[in-house]
Amino acid sequence: MKDVIVIGAGPSGSYAAYRLSKMGLDVLLLEEHKEVGKPVECTGLVSKRVLDFVKTRSIAGKVYGANIYFPNGKSIHVEKNDETIVLYRDSFDKDVAAMAIGAGADIRINARAISVKENNDSVTVKYRDSGQLKEDNAKVVIGADGINSVVRRDLYRIRQEKVVSTLQYDMAGKIEDERSVNVYLGSKYTHGFFGWAVPGGEIIRVGTGSYRASAYPYMKALSKRFGTNRVLGITGAGIPIKIAKSLFTKRSVLIGDAGGIVKPLSGGGIYTGIFSANLASERVANAIENEDYSQLRHYDKDIRGSIGVELKKDGFIQSIYSKIGDRSFDRIYGLISSEKIIDTINRSGDIDYPSKVIFKVLIRNPALLYSMWK
Ligand SMILES: Cc1cc2nc3c(=O)[nH]c(=O)nc-3n(C[C@H](O)[C@H](O)[C@H](O)COP(=O)(O)OP(=O)(O)OC[C@H]3O[C@@H](n4cnc5c(N)ncnc54)[C@H](O)[C@@H]3O)c2cc1C
Structure with missing residues (x-):
């Protein structure tokens, strides 16, 4: 019997496999695709915090700010002292999976989990390994299998409640301001979310x-x-923007997209996924060492007491944001395009913790609240 089976070699699953293998556990990592990191369904924008977990060289570029376009065609420019990283997402995923293998994890590509069942003292995963039906038991299974998680389907029986549909084109060309990303608000380019254009050398991810x-x-x-x-390539996938009601069962935990551990305002889930993998690994290792699987419930508390606080605030803001109409956006433009407000945004903006700057701007300019509702 394995100690842990991790399903999904995205950044969350591979990072969990890395941490657990490093702690000396026997880990099997299953990935349904024939190649880790493919297909790419991501823009790859992350804060430098990700580099604290993964020392990657898969960096396509760096950006320092954003040009935010309003429906009236006008834009504001915000800038940070710190850089934001644009990853080559496919090779980044390979970097994390390579860390897992380096730490001793047993990885199988082209191995698709088809069902997961909890028993009294183990969990059974059935999977197709290069077409061949196989079955393995483990003490714990980690669901890192993304938005359509088989672990969530079989053990939690809950559906993802809020999903943003996306489409992204890799387009030949250069963006005017290569040091910034473009963000597009309003009903021409989005329904309740936002459009984006991110520079990546000769290619723009739109x-x-x-x-x-x-x-x-x-x-x-x-x-x-x-x-x-x-257009050089088209991708797109759903992004789950609401954290699952429960992140643990008797013998399992959900991490990353599988648990909806994604930033609701931006749809960014690489940092939050790796963050959740890190917390889950500690609790899973402890549960196995002490043979006390009730400890898995602490992982759920860890998440909700840390990054979950921000995700909850952002989820609330997102539910208001998704209803703002074009006229309100343009009024908001009028209210926030002052030097003072932009200065506040520049000083407090943080892509992983956006609620901080939003609340600061609202406190400085309460009329914004009225504009949102009007
Ligand atoms: C268009 C788009 C743009 C995005 N841009 C950004 C961005 O700029 N920054 C950011 O932080 N986030 C971004 N995201 C979100 C980000 O891609 C995800 O949050 C992140 O990939 C989550 O990582 P994960 O490891 O939890 O899940 P995933 O990356 O989805 O990995 C899950 C893995 O599990 C595998 N799998 C699934 N089912 C099975 C199965 N049954 N058996 C075996 N393997 C299985 C999959 O093949 C996959 O490799 C974007 C998403 C989209 C769709």
Whole structure:
């Protein structure tokens, strides 16, 4: 019997496999695709905090600020002292998986988990390993299998409550301001989320998210801003933006996208996923060492008491944000384009903890609240 089976070799699963193997546990890591990191369904924008966990060289570039476009066509520029990293997401995923292998994890690619069952003293995972049906037992299973998690389906029986649909085109071209990302607000380019353009050398990653509607018409409109016949690749996937009601069962935990541990305002889940993998690994290792699996419940508390506090605040803000109309956005532009407010944003902006700056701006300018509701 394995100590742990981790399902999914995305950043969350591979990081958990790395941590647990490093602690001396016998870990099996299953990945359904034939290649770790593929297909890429991500823009790859992360804070430097991610580099505290993974020493990666898979960096496509760095950005320092954002140009935020409002429906009226006007924009504001915000800038940070600190850089934000643009990853080559496929090779980043390989870096994390390589760390896991280096620490002793047994990885199987082209191995798709098809069912998970909890027994009294173990958990059984059935999977297709290069087409061959196999079954393995473990003391604990970690669901790191993304938005359509088999672990969540079989052991938690809960569906993802809030999902943002996305589409992203890799487009040939350069962005005017190579040091910043572009963000597009308003009903031309998104339904309840935002559009983006991120510089990556000769390529721009142009995408949009859409809440409760298809992203397609918005992506069509947004891509026109960057010219026709320039699309090099199309990706898109759902982003779960609400944390699952429970992140543990008798013999399992959910991490990363599988548990909806994603920033609701931006859809960013690499940092939060790795963060959750780190906390889960500690609790899983303790549970196995002490043969006390009730300890897995502490992981749920750890998450809700740390990053979960921010995710909850952001979720609340997102539920208001998703209803703001174009006229309100333009009024908001009028209110926040002053030097003072932009200075506040520059000083307090943090892509992992956005509620801090939002509340600060609201305190400085309470009329904004009125503009949102109007
Ligand atoms: C268009 C788009 C842009 C994004 N941009 C950003 C961004 O700029 N910054 C950011 O931080 N986040 C971004 N995200 C979110 C980010 O991609 C995810 O939050 C992140 O990948 C979560 O990592 P994970 O390891 O939890 O899950 P995933 O990366 O989804 O990994 C899950 C893994 O499990 C595997 N798997 C699934 N089912 C099975 C199974 N049954 N058996 C075996 N293996 C299985 C999958 O193949 C996959 O490798 C973006 C998402 C999208 C869709």
